Structures are given as C-alpha cells and as structure tokens.
Amino acid sequence: MRAMVLTAQGSPLRLEERPDPQPGGGEIRVAVGACGVCRTDLHVVDGELPDIKCPIVPGHEIVGRVDLIGPNVTTHRIGDRVGIPWLGYTCGICRFCRERMENLCDRPLFTGYTRDGGFASHTIADARYAFPLGDDGDDVSIAPLLCAGLIGWRSLVMAGNAERLGIYGFGAAGHIIAQIAKWQGRSVYAFTRGGDVVAQEFARRLGAVWVGASDDAPDRPLDAAIIYAPAGELVPAALRAVRKGGRVVCAGIHMSDIPSFPYALLWEERQLVSVANLTRQDGLDFLKVAPLAGVKTQTTAFPLDQANEVLSKLRTGQILGAAVLRP
Ligand SMILES: [Zn+2]
Ligand SMILES: [Zn+2]
Numbered sequence: 001m002r003a004m005v006l007t008a009q010g011s012p013l014r015l016e017e018r019p020d021p022q023p024g025g026g027e028i029r030v031a032v033g034a035c036g037v038c039r040t041d042l043h044v045v046d047g048e049l050p051d052i053k054c055p056i057v058p059g060h061e062i063v064g065r066v067d068l069i070g071p072n073v074t075t076h077r078i079g080d081r082v083g084i085p086w087l088g089y090t091c092g093i094c095r096f097c098r099e100r101m102e103n104l105c106d107r108p109l110f111t112g113y114t115r116d117g118g119f120a121s122h123t124i125a126d127a128r129y130a131f132p133l134g135d136d137g138d139d140v141s142i143a144p145l146l147c148a149g150l151i152g153w154r155s156l157v158m159a160g161n162a163e164r165l166g167i168y169g170f171g172a173a174g175h176i177i178a179q180i181a182k183w184q185g186r187s188v189y190a191f192t193r194g195g196d197v198v199a200q201e202f203a204r205r206l207g208a209v210w211v212g213a214s215d216d217a218p219d220r221p222l223d224a225a226i227i228y229a230p231a232g233e234l235v236p237a238a239l240r241a242v243r244k245g246g247r248v249v250c251a252g253i254h255m256s257d258i259p260s261f262p263y264a265l266l267w268e269e270r271q272l273v274s275v276a277n278l279t280r281q282d283g284l285d286f287l288k289v290a291p292l293a294g295v296k297t298q299t300t301a302f303p304l305d306q307a308n309e310v311l312s313k314l315r316t317g318q319i320l321g322a323a324v325l326r327p
Contacts, residue, residue, distance in 0.1 A: 002327065003120035004307040007055045009047030012308045013119065021116075021124045023070030028127045030082060033139035034301070035118030036061030037310050037323040038147045038172065039230065040086070043254045044113055045311055053114045058307075059325070060086040060111035061146035062118030062125075063139040073127045081139075082130040083146045083287070087278050088115045089126050103154075103277035110277070119307050121327040131283050136291070144297045144322035145290055148172035153286035155226045155251035155275045156181060162224030166191060166241055168214055169229030170199045172322035173251065175206055176295055177226065182207040183293035189218050191237075193229075193317060202298070202320060217241060226251055235272065236261035244268040251275045299324045 001020050004013040023029045041058045043049050062084035066076050076082065089109035090097050096104040109126075111117045116124070133142060152173035159165060165181050166189045167174045178188045187210075190203030194213035203211045210218055214234055221243035227234045227250050235258045238248045245268065253276075266272065298321025302310050310323045 001120055001122040002304065003057045003116070004304060005055050005057055006045055009045065009052060009054065013045065013058070015305050020122060023068055023124050025071045026073060026127055027070040027124050028066050028073060028076050028082070028130060029068035029070075030062065030064035030084065030123050030125055030130070031067040032062055032064040032118050032121060032123055032327050033081075034063045034143040035059040035325045035327075036143035036146060036148065036172070037307070037314060037325060039314065040147070040253050041112060042311055042314055043230075048254045049113065051114070056113065057116040057118070057120050057123070058112040059118035059120070060084070060088075060113070061143045061148070061324075062111070062123060063133065063143045063146070064118070064123070067122070075127055076130065076132075081133045081135060082125070083133045083142065083283075084111055084118065084123065084125045084130050085146045085150055085278060085283055086110050086112070087280070088129050100279070103279045103282075108277070119304065119325060121304070129280065131287055133287070140299050140301045140324045140326065141297050143324045144172050144176065144299060145287070145295070148322055149176045149290060149295070150278050150283055150286050151251060151275060152177040152228070153180070153289070154278055154282045155249045158247075158249045158273060158275055159224040159226055160247060162222070162247070163187060164189060164218075164220060164222045166218065166222040166225030166238060168225060168227040168234045168238055170203045171228060171319070173228045175202065175298055175321050176290075178203065178206045178208060179295045180289065180293045189222060191216070196317070198320060222246060224249065228252060230255045232256040232258035236265055239265040239270055239272065242270055245270065247271040247273065249273055249275060297322055301326050
C-alpha cells in the first residue's frame, strides 16, 4: 500500500510504500476511493492536538470498498462501499458509552489521529464504525460528508430549532450545513473572513439570506450561531449577534484562545456550548438526511501525493468547499 505518513508533528507528510495491512478480529480492510481533507487534519499535522499516535496516516473522511474481511465480521461483505469517520472505536463500558454519549468515551480511538486513516491506498477499520454507503453518488462528492457533514450535523442539532441561524466560517462544514438548514426552512446568515467575496458569493449561491464579514452585525438578531472557523475572537462576535436566550455552538476540535469579553454578552441566558466528535447514531441520522435534503458538495480532487500542498491551501483559505484526495 501507499500512504502519506506524518512522522513528527510540524513536519510535512512523507509518501511511504508499506506492506498491505491485514485486518484483525472485527476489522475490515478498505481500498480507499477518496478521502476528504478536514481542518482537523491540519491541527494534527501542525501539532495543535495532544496525545497523537506518531507515525500516523491522517485522514478521517474515507470512502472506499471493503477488500478484505477479518475474523468475526458479519456486517460487511467484500465489495461493499463504506464510509469511515473520525470516531474509530469506543470502549463500550465507560459511563459515557453506557449513557449514549459515546462521542465522549474515555478510551476512544480516532481515525487519522490515534489510528491510521485514509491518506492511503488502503486502511483498516473496526467494522462497527464503518457506515454502509450504498452505491449512489461518487466517492469524491461523498467524502466530505464523513466529517464536515457529520460533525456539522451534530452542531446543527445542537443549535436547536433556531430559525435564523448564523454560520461562521463558510468552508467544508459550513457549505453542507447551510444546505440542510435551508431545506429545514431556516434562514442562513453566512459570516466569512472579512472581504472574502468568493466565499460570500458561494454562500449566496447556496441560499444564504444574508452574507457579511465575521465582525459585521446581522440585520436582525440570530436565534443561534455555529462557529466552524478555529478563531477564538468569533465567540464574542457570535454572542453579540444572537438574541436573548440564543445559543452559540463551537464546532471545531481546536480554537485559538477566546479573548475576554463583557459578561453582558452572555447575560440574558445566552448559551455557549461546544461539540465533540460524533456518535454512530449521528452518522446514521445524517447519512439518511443528506440525500433527502439534496446536499451537493463542492469539492476539488487532488492526487494522494499532493496532500502537503492541499494542507497548505487549506491553511491559507484557498479551498472553496472541500478538498479530497484520491489515492
Ligand atoms: Zn467508552
Ligand atoms: Zn474532520
């Protein structure tokens, strides 16, 4: 197999030839058709997340076909198309697993972070955490649904029944969730990095009723806002934009420090919450909703060995929608 490998955080990925991996009990091997590049991969590579397994193959938006099945797997057959998300394993016995909060498991494994992921021709997955995808749609278009879509979905659910919904950061997650929010009958307010007319035009095309820079005030107070960009200064900006009792959801795994802000921004029962990871139920729910809502992802595909260039483009905001690697 071929893989793009991170050997030390902060250094570029290296293309390696490795022996083909063999699935253990309960595992499947997947021939990767496409793997999306998520901002979390950037945090992994840049050393912004703790306790990484190194060397590691990043990538957790994997679409591929099962090409080998380990012992004790009855749920998948060779040739099945599956999606492998960020959540790669949970312990099943900690209090969070037992109380239907497996996203907060005490002993989890995460794809492309603490177990090898999809920036590769092949990967091994725990069969219980590989979603059946069926045969509709192409691998590249589906890949961004596996994290941007899925964790975006969890953040949208957490935003409650907000009618006027702000989206801060209109990238991979933002552009998927805007389509679902619109389909649900909500009004989407898109906030982009100041002056990014390309992203603003993109948001308008996807049905946003209002677009502006991230420090602009919306024309009316929002019911809720979701922050996808990893910039702490967006927290007070979003709290300022929501109404009394409104909610701000931080959807990223990493964010720069939040600047101090007057208590008045939180007062009047505004809420500030974060989203961590996903549950398998989120995945099943979202993969059902996305086709109903007619979600169309905007993707640009690159060959696997260009992973470093793609990460640089993502870092500097040069990707419209989502980037996807094809091994
Ligand atoms: Zn657990
Ligand atoms: Zn991700």
